[in-house]
Amino acid sequence: MEILPAIDLKDGKAVRLTKGLMESAKIYSDEPWQLAKTFEEMGSKWLHLVDLNGAFAGEPKNLEQIEKIRKNCNLKMELGGGIRDEETIRRYIDLGIDRLILGSIAVKDPAFVKAMAAKYPIAVGIDAIDGYVAVEGWAEVSRMKATDLARAFADCGVEAIICTDVGRDGTLSGVNVDFTVSIAEASGIDTIASGGVKDLGDIEALHATGKVAGVIVGKAFYEGTLDLRKAFERVREAAGR
Template sequence: MQILPAIDLKEGFAVRLLKGEMSSAKIYSNEPEILAKNFKDLGAKWLHIVDLDGAFAGKPVNFKVIEKIVKSTDLNVQIGGGIRDEERIKRYLDLGVKRLILGSIALKEPKFVANMAKLYPIVVGIDAKDGYVATEGWASVSNIKATELAKKFADVGVKAIICTDIGRDGTLSGVNVDFTLEIAKESGIETIASGGVKDINDIIALKNTDKIGGVIVGKAYYEGRIDLKDAFLRLG
């Protein structure tokens, strides 16, 4: 199971939100590329980046900052936020990004995502509020259950599904293990947990299921709740 440290970008700064509310953004760094280097030194192999402004705008906004981050590290980088067409997928791949996260478009145009998954390293991002899919930077909640959407990508070739429990994101209240397992069961593909990770015990609980492919760690690291170096050593 992989631990993926997270860098969420808002106006070029590395921030964390509370339950997806942009107004709650807390700035942790104005040099996100330095954070990436630190994660590498701690033992990370992957880096999870979200263009928060892009998620709301429907197009990449922090591209220049992301370019700087990618060029500053040899970590495997996966990017999400505002990726809605093939041109942007190619642009990120040309930059050196390893995987692309398709979120809002996965609900609106699942066939497009399936087609892209045949050509490129695609990850589907399923963000849910009370079990229902949220899109547009979590500003809109649909009437589609997260598990229903996960089923649609069971056999189309996506590399993984990242499932986020919005109600726990940024709260340090503990990851939703049951929700993650449900998504993994319905999709049958690698599932990465996101939202609410509070300490090493959450990571151990996910690892002990033997069914979860990874976990995204953000605020718990930034607030000093988790020693990532120790966490990477524990996972071997």
């Protein structure tokens, strides 16, 4: 199981939101690239990046910082937020992003996502409120169940599903293990948990299921409730490497 530290970008700064509300943004760094270097030094292999402004605008809004992060670390990077067309995907691939996350468009145009997954490294972001898919930067809730959306992308080349329980995101209230496992079982695709991670207990609970491919860590690191270096060590020990 991989641990993916997260950097959420708003107006060029690294922030964290609570339950996806932009007005709740708390700034943690004016130089996000320095955070990426810190994660790399701690032993991370991946970085989870979100362009929050882009998620609401439907187009890239933090390109300068994304470029700076890419140039200053050797981590594999996945990126989401405002990716709605193939031109944007190609732009990020050319920039050196390893995997693109398609969220809102996965609900509105699943055929597009499947076509892109056949050509590029794509993850589907499934964000849910009370089990139903949230879209447009979590500003709207659709009528589609998260598990149904996950099932729709089985066997189409999607590399991973990133599932977020919006109600827990940024709350440090504990990750929703059952929700994550339900997405993994519905899709048969590597599933990455997100939302509510508080401490090492959450990491261990997810790992113990044997069904979760990764977990995104955000506020738990920034607020100091999770020793990220120790979490990397624990996962490596469990994997026998």
